[in-house]
Amino acid sequence: MNEPKRRAARHSLTGTGLYIALFLGLTALAVAGYWMLLPSSADKTPTNVTEPPVTTPITAEPVTPDVPEVKPEEPAEPVQSVVEVTVSEKEPGGTEPVTPVAPRLIVSPLSGETVAAFSMDELAYSETLADWRTHDGIDIKADAGTQVLAASSGTVLSVADDDLMGTTVVIAHDGGYETTYSNLQSVPTVAPEQYVSAGQVIGAVGTTSLAEASMAPHLHFSVTKDGEIIDPQEFLKS
Numbered sequence: 001m002n003e004p005k006r007r008a009a010r011h012s013l014t015g016t017g018l019y020i021a022l023f024l025g026l027t028a029l030a031v032a033g034y035w036m037l038l039p040s041s042a043d044k045t046p047t048n049v050t051e052p053p054v055t056t057p058i059t060a061e062p063v064t065p066d067v068p069e070v071k072p073e074e075p076a077e078p079v080q081s082v083v084e085v086t087v088s089e090k091e092p093g094g095t096e097p098v099t100p101v102a103p104r105l106i107v108s109p110l111s112g113e114t115v116a117a118f119s120m121d122e123l124a125y126s127e128t129l130a131d132w133r134t135h136d137g138i139d140i141k142a143d144a145g146t147q148v149l150a151a152s153s154g155t156v157l158s159v160a161d162d163d164l165m166g167t168t169v170v171i172a173h174d175g176g177y178e179t180t181y182s183n184l185q186s187v188p189t190v191a192p193e194q195y196v197s198a199g200q201v202i203g204a205v206g207t208t209s210l211a212e213a214s215m216a217p218h219l220h221f222s223v224t225k226d227g228e229i230i231d232p233q234e235f236l237k238s
Contacts, residue, residue, distance in 0.1 A: 105198040106152045108236055109181060110205070110219045112142040118231045128214040137180070137222030138232050144185070144217040146205045150196045151179045151221075151236070159188050165220060166208025171196060175225075177235070182220035183209035 116124070116139035123132035154173035162168045165182035169190060172178050185206035190196060205217050212220065223235040 106236060106238065107149060107199045109149050109151050109179075109221055110140045110142055110146065112140045112146075112218075115139050115141045115215065115218060118233065120229060126211070128210075128212055136229050137182075137220050139212065139215065139218045139220055141216055141218045142205045144205050144207060146217075147201045148181055148184060148203045148205060148219055150198060150200045150202050151223075152177070152198045154179075154196060156190050156192050156194045156196060156202075158192055159190065161186070161208070164209065164211035166210065167203070167206060169202050171202070178224045179235075180220075180222045180224075182222070183207070183212060183218060 116135055118138050119135040122134075124135045125132050150171055152171075152173045154171045154177075157170040157172050157178065159169050160167075162182065167184040167186050167188060168180060168182040169184065169188050170178060170180050181202060183206055184203040186208055188203035190202045196202060205219050207213070207217055209220060212218070221232050223230050223232045225235075
């Protein structure tokens with residue numbers, strides 16, 4: 001009875017061992033195949049890796065700026081302006097009105113009160129001559145010896161001792177003007193043909209005029225334009 005049980009037990013163990021051996025063999029094959037399929041770490045090549053570009057340093061050569069050559073400028077030739085002067089010929093018999101031009105600088109020959117005014121349109125009474133007559137200038141009151149000045153620049157025409165007006169100096173100016181200074185002291189400070197400036201001393205107030213001897217010391221001042229008697233006050237204002 002025991003023999004058949006032993007055979008059955010051996011048969012059972014033998015079958016079980018066979019299955020275990022078969023399982024272990026399959027497992028070993030599976031593991032070996034897995035490791036064979038895996039690539040070795042030495043042969044692995046990383047993917048999707050971007051290597052940085054190799055930069056080669058560039059040495060820039062020094063750049064010399066181009067400087068334009070500057071040529072010295074030649075001096076410009078002077079430009080000569082040409083002014084045309086047209087001379088108009090006057091027709092025979094034709095005349096053009098000329099406006100009198102007074103000298104540029106005019107000063108009063110003396111500072112003082114005018115005691116006798118210019119009067120060529122009306123007669124004025126003369127205390128010295130005791131009559132009525134015209135008065136061709138103005139009488140400016142001043143002490144004897146007071147300096148008398150040239151009313152404008154010009155040339156002395158004459159230095160004379162007039163019978164009625166006493167020591168008299170006449171000066172010619174530009175524009176056809178002449179100024180006369182009478183009743184001066186007997187020794188003036190200028191001479192004929194002498195050039196004088198406006199404001200220059202030409203003499204001093206005196207008492208040499210016989211026609212105005214009854215008056216206090218004064219200067220008799222008169223003016224003409226192209227030989228025509230004009231008001232000295234208008235001349236001094238021009």
